[in-house]
Amino acid sequence: MFNNFTSLVQKAQTLIDTAGLTASPSKSPSKSTLFQHQFRLPDSESPLYEITSELTLPLPRSGRQPQDANDVSSQLRGNHYVGRLHLSEHYICFSTQGSSFLSTATTSSSSSFTGQTHGTGPSGNGFTLPLCAVRRVERLNSQSFQFSLAITTSNGYRDVDKKQSTNPNPQRLIVQLAGSRQQCERFCDGLKKGLRAAYKDTQNLNKVVGELYSEYHLADTATSDKEGSTTTQRDPPDTGLGAIYRYPGDARKLRDKAKMRLWKEYMRENGRNATIVRQPTFHKLIRVGLPNRLRGEIWELTSGSLFLRFQNPDLYAEMLKEHEGKQSLAIDEIEKDLNRSLPEYPGFQSEEGIGRLRRVLVAYSWLNPEVGYCQAMNIVVAALLIYMSEAQAFFVLSVLCDRMLPGYYSMTMYGTLLDQKVFESLVEGTMPILWDHLVKSDVQLSVVSLPWFLSLYINSMPLIFAYRVLDVFFLEGPKVLFQIGLAILRINGEELLDAADDGTFISVLKTYFSRLDESAHPKSENPKLRAVTRFQELMVVAFKEFSGITQGTISEQRAKHKDAVLENIENFAKRTSIRNLGPDSKRLSLNDLGFLYDRFYGVLYERQQRTQMIQQEMDRKKKSGRIKATEVVSGVSGDEPEMGRVALGPSPTQMDYAAFREFLAGIAKWAVTDSPSSPSSHVDGEKASYFGNSMRSRSLTISPWGAGPEPADHDFMKRLFRKWDVDSVDTLTLQNVVTGLAHMKGTKDIMANISYFFDLYDDDGDGKIDREGILSMSEALLFLSRRGFETPFPAASPQSDARMGSSIEADELRIENRDEQFLSSVSAFIRRCFEYADADHPSKQIDDSTSALSNFGIGEDEEEEEDEDEALIEIDGTSTSTPKPEHASSPPNGASTSETPSDSASSLPRRDPAAANAALDPSNPLSITLPTFRMLVLADETLEHFFDRALANSFRLSDAPAATASSTLTTFANLGRFTPGVGAGPSSPLPSTAGVVPPGKGLRGVLDNIVTDGMRVATDIRRRMDEAQKELDRGAAQEEDEEDEAEPDERTPGGAYGGDADQRSVRAADRDLLEGAETEDVSSTMGKEGLLNAPGGDGKGRTRAGSEEVGEVLF
């Protein structure tokens, strides 16, 4: 990932981690995640209390007689399990996996369940009891050295109430707490509270449990005590399509009846569904394969989806109802695959089966639109539906996508790719010879193994065996997929070593899968060995030989490969996206596009991260440590911090104005603010921004701009944003940005550049820019130039020839000079704008245009520039080019042929004062047209250069000199390199002029002064206009005008001043403005008008502070 983001996250994590350690409330959320994963509980649960304890269960078949609970000896007979008792909001859980979720517990002790589980899965032996399923809790033998609880569950309880005879033996769990009296009492208090609160959940529980087959099955045989009695009052619950269309496989061969009997017995003694207690037999019964009617229910139980269903029993029906009749892409995709999901199963050849499949997939696509629908889900859900109801399958699917197969079915399928990488690396580690062979023969393992994981072996193995894998998978978790995969390769190792290409490799495995039911040792003498099927052998190899592969192993491996996998996906996404940018993008180089892509998404991503980090920091008590916890559990932090990363799925693609500013600040140094707010200050300036509430970030305590420079907020940037926002949606896509930049940077045509700039200010698109626009334009020119340009300007200054004694000094001089040059050009521009503007009055306009035409009807300019185009001819009625100082053109009025003007403007004819006056007269609306604008720009060498190259080059993309070192297609990963102040040299993180000015040299101050001066020129003009307005208002217009006119006249080129006198005079005049009363005047004007923004664009008061600001500006 990009460097500065990584550091951000690290910072966030340390913040969070230390927070979690120091502030230790009774519950620590990072432990919550772990707790939820161990017991497969919903996200709402957190470990409130825990205590070491011993669970005592009656010996099988010994509990037939009512036992005296207070009889210690009866307690001693039975199975004892030492472990930990946990209490959460809605559950009381016991597990022999002694994980501790106390806030003081180490990570390894709170994640011990991810290690070896010896076939019991993470929750070990014990129980996971919803509190609402607890009927009674008694305190037993209150001797001081023992603290025992007898928990009576709802299982069988009701029976006692209603039909005294049938089940005399309500389920009672005896737990002896081992802790200080105080600990025990605190636990009990918590339990009491929980029980009281849980009462209201009983209805949900009964509703859900009532739909379970175990309930029906046990109750049924209980009521009809005698065998053969067929007094089944109620319909059996929905146990999937199998109940209608037969379950796959031969029930007799699968010994389904026997399994059913064993389960029945087990459940009679150990409770059923919600109240079931897990003893070793439970896990063994799962290992040998679940019976048809109970399969769905046990899956639900072991995966934890049952608990989700308790929480919200009607969610499935609601999802369907809420979205009834709606259409979506997911629905279209689902529809295409309905007929291709286990098509050989009769249930899916009927509308009934297809209908169920459709409903579950559609409901889930609404529940989780980020995943929507992914091929392979159809197969998984189809397989589930053979054994469970729609609602059950819906919740199992949800658990699969969220927890067991994180990222498998996501938009980028990063989880799938990641686990393939993990699998390959496990193969490499456990079967190095096979791995070498694969590498040598150029066979990519994942093309073979990907479907195994993505569809949980359902499409690879015969169904009955795939279900056996699923049985264990739901109990033990995703590591099972890896263990089975490794075992498959191990068993077929020799044959695979002979396979030298994809084809042979695949066919070896295909053959193997088709013969799973055959004997693993057909030639063995030993009949027992002969009876072992290949599938049994597979299970043994998987769970014995690869017992070392634990959930912890997988998480570790995932964490290790995550970055590489995400980066690959991101590179792929990037290539694809760049190719999709359309014809305009071709104007930019591939490197530039890559850079823009990174920069664009980088900004969006970082902003999202920052918002989240800040959010997290704000409620760190609630969320602390979650990131880390999920990583321990899954190896992928599925939590917020990485959301928005392209490879992880849908991420923001729209850039609002605030983000755009940040984006610009990274690629153009003029977009960096001059007055950064101090990092810790409370920033909500955005709220006042032009785009109102477009800002997503909140008030921040961390710099809202992250590690990058703080962007300016200038009218020019707003205009750029609006111009690029072609759909007027107040946000930009990458496409918008690329197209926009392609027009500004990708064209080598100065005319196009000039008109593009003009259009930015032609608000109503009528081809004219009014007085306000002219001023805004001038401000923009100063704004853009205030840090100088990368591209050297044509050396028109004497200083440029200066011998460089001390290079820095020379540089400074040069820069100063260059900026002065620009400044004077802009002031001249403003002045000329008003001189040559067309009054916005019909008759006047004609006059003006004719006079302009006659004035500019010069045909004899010698220099034909390459940029010459017809457009120019249109304007002037002739081809003119930028008059160079050396080549004084002859003004048609013949006024001053003998002049030696150094200012290019001198080559322009003067208007008669009256016209200029009219232009300045605020009561006389005026505007300049594109041709006029062009003429004015081309009349000035500096401006010409600005539009020819400097403006375009002020956007620094990948091909900029500073970045050439890494101008191969940049990736997300190396983006960080560019972020801190692209305009600045690599060594200087601060935006500084042309990267040559060492910070602290004070040069910035000089520049600021100059820029401020420029601003003052604009202000001055505005002031004079205002004065003129006032004069008019006073009805004393005519005579006074001369006074106003005097100053411009003074400086008008072609007057008595030669050489660079004009420049000097401008500066002199401007300097005047800086001093004394005038300054007051200016700033007060500004204050009143609020129109002229200082370089930083921060509005009022900036200008006044201009010169004192020097120290501050340097951060």
Add this chain to the structure above:
Amino acid sequence: MAESTGTPTPRPSSSVKLVLLGEAAVGKSSLVMRFVNNDFQENKEPTIGAAFLTQKCNLPNRTIKFEIWDTAGQERFASLAPMYYRNAQAALVVYDITKPQSLTKAQHWVAELQRQASPGIVIALVGNKADLASPGSFPAPGDDADGVEANADAEQDESDARKVPTREAKAYAEEEGLLFYETSAKTGQYVAEVFTAIAHAIPESSLKGPRGVGGQTNLGRDDGARVNLAGPRETGPKEGCAC
């Protein structure tokens, strides 16, 4: 059965990894089905990631065994594509002549392959569902083999579902140095030709050593006329092996 043409001496055989790419529903699986089984039917096989099939193709002087990876359709599976085109010696990039967008997508795939796949990869651009174009727009069976080019003018037909002019796609293919065909998996039109052309275009040097010998399908160029017949075409033993 297969016309083993009685060639007594077994030709050298080499396998070629070929990947099919293209937008969903352009007919990739159908093309493979036609090539491997000479069959056209709704695809009932769910494809997870990619389906793997093989088919042999006899050239005058050698036999090419295609190992075909038919990638899955859904857009999100695109990020798995690199896994399948890695080391591929040939690629069929398919679009649907009735869907201009699918050609754009195909162009992206071409760019992706040119940039990311093995350097010498032979790419064929295939416009499928040519049977949906009006007869004038597609060479009728028995037409001159040059027909593919001849149809360029007849694009205005009323009943014509064609939206991508042959000329346009062909120009693009030429520019990029791709083989180009318009096919119909439904009628079998030019399907075998595509594969044969690819077999011919694979540089001898990039062929891996011989791998296993198996049934043969005579798909030599000379058989082009037979392929154009609408009736069932005889094929060699089906070596297809779906996974």
